[in-house]
Amino acid sequence: MKYLVTGATGKLGSKIVEELLKSIDASELAVSVRNPDKAASLKERGVDVRHGDFDQPDTLDEAFKGVERLLIISADGDNDTRIRQHTNAVEAAKRAGVSFIAYTSLADATDSENLMAPPHVVTEEAIVESSIPHAFLRNNWYLENELSSIQAVIDGAPWITAARDGKVGWALQQDYAEAASNVLLKEQQDHAVYELSGPLHTQQDLVDALSEVLGREVMMQELSLEAYEETMRGAGLPEEVVAILAGIQRSIRQGTLEIHESDFEPVLGRPVTPLQEGIRQLLDR
16 A cells, blocks of 8 residues: 655644554655655655655656555645645546545535635545545644744733634644544545544633643733734734734634534544643643
């Protein structure tokens, strides 16, 4: 069996690779990366390192050759870029005769109004239309996404939010990595959809957990979306970044990450790491 992980030198991808190597021999694992030099340590361990660039479909034809089970990790970038890149990857998988695709999608992707949903909707559709057996890993929100805000709090700032009482299923990337590894290794799946959401929490819940970990009270400053945008601009952030951050706050406020039926723990085979413990682990890194 030959497995392949795209984006394997990224923050999530590297964790998934390490999880897979706990269960399979390095000779069974290939990785597709834009810069093979960054995966030199994996090559030294016996992993098959291949050059694959989502913007260069010919490289994907070579990267996916002989692969039976493929994990496509969603790329970064604007929506149009991600749609183009993901479509290239799916088409290359079909040309290569890949027999199974797992894809890291977004919570409730097909029905979501989340700012980040459009590329995932298109990618899921492309995978379905490919007729390749597949599993969608509909990841909720990485706790790591809050690291910059956590650091700001450590430096003395309040927790700034415009998300009101919107709930989020935060979890560590490590939990998502273990889930992805388990799904990729599990055979006899076809058209599977896994909603991977941690226990639901509000911004206040997160602030309370952070207060407990830090051993001091963290103040939360609730703003309107307009005031939030102005605060981000005042911090010197570029306009495109301000738009994304405000869009995320709006999406959370609208409840787009409030997933009540989760497959996370059954896929993990254990409880999702609790919020306080997750914060502790982030601060210990």
